[in-house]
Amino acid sequence: xxxxxxxxxxxxxxxxLLCAGVLTAELxxxxxxxxxxxxxxxxxxxxxxxxxxxxxxxxxxxxxEAARAAAAAREASxxxxxxxxxxxxxxx
Amino acid sequence: xxxxxxxxxxxxxxAALLLxxxxxxxxxxxxxxIRAHDAQTAALAGRIASEERTGVELASALAEQxxxxxxxxxxxxxxxxxxxxxxxxxxxxxSAQGRVDATTQxxxxxxxxxxxxxxxxxxGAIAEATETVTAAAGTLRAEVQAHEEEQRRLAEAAAAAAAxxxGRGPSGGAGPGAxxxxxxxxxxxxxxVARGRGALAQLGGGHIAVRAYDGNCQGRxxxxxxxxxxxxxxxxxxxxxSQGRLLWAMAHEFxxxxxxxxxxxxxxxETFGALFGGNVExxxxxxxxxxxxxxxxxxxxxxxxxxxxxxxPH
Numbered sequence: 001x002x003x004x005x006x007x008x009x010x011x012x013x014x015x016x017l018l019c020a021g022v023l024t025a026e027l028x029x030x031x032x033x034x035x036x037x038x039x040x041x042x043x044x045x046x047x048x049x050x051x052x053x054x055x056x057x058x059x060x061x062x063x064x065e066a067a068r069a070a071a072a073a074r075e076a077s078x079x080x081x082x083x084x085x086x087x088x089x090x091x092x
Numbered sequence: 093x094x095x096x097x098x099x100x101x102x103x104x105x106x107a108a109l110l111l112x113x114x115x116x117x118x119x120x121x122x123x124x125x126i127r128a129h130d131a132q133t134a135a136l137a138g139r140i141a142s143e144e145r146t147g148v149e150l151a152s153a154l155a156e157q158x159x160x161x162x163x164x165x166x167x168x169x170x171x172x173x174x175x176x177x178x179x180x181x182x183x184x185x186x187s188a189q190g191r192v193d194a195t196t197q198x199x200x201x202x203x204x205x206x207x208x209x210x211x212x213x214x215x216g217a218i219a220e221a222t223e224t225v226t227a228a229a230g231t232l233r234a235e236v237q238a239h240e241e242e243q244r245r246l247a248e249a250a251a252a253a254a255a256x257x258x259g260r261g262p263s264g265g266a267g268p269g270a271x272x273x274x275x276x277x278x279x280x281x282x283x284x285v286a287r288g289r290g291a292l293a294q295l296g297g298g299h300i301a302v303r304a305y306d307g308n309c310q311g312r313x314x315x316x317x318x319x320x321x322x323x324x325x326x327x328x329x330x331x332x333x334s335q336g337r338l339l340w341a342m343a344h345e346f347x348x349x350x351x352x353x354x355x356x357x358x359x360x361x362e363t364f365g366a367l368f369g370g371n372v373e374x375x376x377x378x379x380x381x382x383x384x385x386x387x388x389x390x391x392x393x394x395x396x397x398x399x400x401x402x403x404x405p406h
Contacts, residue, residue: 008097011098012101014105015101015104018108018112021108021112022112022115025112025115026115028119029115029122032122032123032126035122035126036126039126039130040125040129042133043133046132046133046136046137046140047136049136049140050136050140050143053140053143053144057143057146057150060147060151060154061150064150064153064154064157067154067157067158070161071157071161071164074160074161074167077164077168078164078167078209081209083179084175084178085185085198085201086320086355087202088202088320089319089352089355090309090310090319091309091318091376092312
């Protein structure tokens with residue numbers, strides 16, 4: 001049977017080790033929280049960037065449609081024979 | 093070891109174990125969350141890259157469309173002086189009708205028009221076409237002027253001859269017979285062109301040029317054919333027409349000339365569609381009838397008379 005003082009010491013040391021483990025785990029958790037927050041922030045930034053790009057592209061699409069309509073109008077004007085001499089007609 | 097200390101150590105150990113277990117659980121949850129966020133970030137990066145590529149393509153397409161619009165504007169701007177030149181040529185063509193043959197100049201202008209209508213790249217080509225039309229208008233005006241001067245010279249010569257004849261007294265042929273030569277209405281009879289001119293003059297269309305042709309009226313045979321550039325062509329068969337048939341034929345061709353002058357409103361006229369089915373030949377027949385050559389309904393004759401007056405009922 002061990003000496004009572006040794007039993008005391010070993011029990012105290014175990015308790016201290018357990019407490020130290022808990023403290024270490026807490027510290028790791030804090031670090032993980034920071035990583036987690038950074039990852040969440042990266043997702044938020046990415047989503048905002050994606051929204052911005054999608055908005056920009058939608059605006060570009062609208063501008064393309066408007067430019068296409070304008071180009072079609074120019075084409076119609078270019079195809080128009082208004083103001084020109086009519087083609088030679090002949091009637092028996 | 094005292095019982096109290098033993099209890100404290102036991103409680104502390106139990107608390108440490110509980111806290112440690114909870115910490116492990118929270119750690120697992122955080123790691124799972126972080127992995128999910130990382131995956132989400134990676135997916136977002138892929139979508140962002142894709143949107144960026146789309147943006148580049150869209151910007152390129154927009155630049156292309158804008159370049160098309162800009163080129164269209166440039167071509168349309170170049171077309172304005174061209175249309176002004178065509179309008180000028182149209183006025184020259186109108187003054188040439190019944191005076192000079194404008195066929196060559198009309199062909200030049202219609203060729204330039206075709207080139208301009210087909211042009212989608214080079215504004216310079218439109219400027220060249222404008223020069224062609226301007227030159228054609230100048231040539232036509234010069235020809236008309238030369239014709240007018242020639243007519244004036246002939247009229248002066250005829251007047252001088254008439255004065256000389258009057259000076260010779262009654263034996264010199266004074267009287268209606270001598271004067272009719274100076275008036276120079278084309279004689280009826282003889283070849284097809286002369287007969288056509290005579291009939292046309294009798295109908296009030298003496299200002300319209302009459303030319304001989306082989307009977308090919310834009311791909312089909314006809315003894316006479318009216319052209320929108322301002323002349324009537326007659327085949328040799330016209331020479332053998334009876335006078336009544338000749339007058340009907342020339343009234344019909346003269347009617348076509350008048351139709352060409354009101355072509356656009358005629359094509360838009362609902363009454364024309366209702367009365368003649370949009371057929372210019374039927375209308376030309378009724379216009380001849382309105383001059384006494386043939387017969388048509390009263391409504392058709394009313395419409396025909398209006399067209400003779402250069403007015404197209406809607």
